[in-house]
Amino acid sequence: MKKGVVYPGSFDPLTLGHLDLIKQALTIFDRVIVAVADNSEKKPAFSRKERIQILEEVTDGMPGVEVDYFSGLLVNYLRKKNINVILRGLRAVSDFDYEFQMVLTNRRLAPEVETVFLMPQEDYFFLSSSMVKELAVLGADLSAFVPAKVEKELKKKLGKIK
Ligand code: PNS
DSSP, X not given: OOOEEEEEEOXXXXXXXXXXXXXXXXXXXXXXXXXXEXXXXXXXSSOHHHHHHHXXXXXXTOTTEEEEEEOXXXXXXXXXXXXXXXXXXXXXXXXXXXXXXXXXXXXXXXXXXXXXXXXXOGGGTTOOHHHHHHHHHXXXXXXXXXXXXXXXXXXXXXXXXX
């Protein structure tokens, strides 16, 4: 039986850390749905459409990867997709509290759903989308942190990111 996983997140924007996680997930799961959250409390720099377009372009040619979005509760989205595994990346210890809260909340809401964590390669251990946006504003070379497509899109947005 084919096993699917939902990899949810803001992806604002996609980083090489996210991409690394998607590649790792493909070695375990047959179907990886990258689900862009539409209801993030954070005000995203990239619109939902832009984040989806970037993901679609960058994951084009990666069999097994689907790009989608969801609003509302993540567990409801999983039920709709008939998938019972959530994938999250775990980087430094600082991620732990938040991720732990999320696992327990989702477990309370949907006991049939499990969350699995994968760790990015050490090069991306301290990489985050917010760090990337800060570096972009400061004019840093982003090639070690994001796909070329994202670097291009970030440059276009520079004036709008605070
Ligand atoms: O990339 P992020 O911002 O860390 O992703 C967080 C996200 C979007 C996965 C999380 O906020 C989420 O699942 N939001 C949907 C609302 C929900 O289901 N909340 C209950 C679980 S905390």
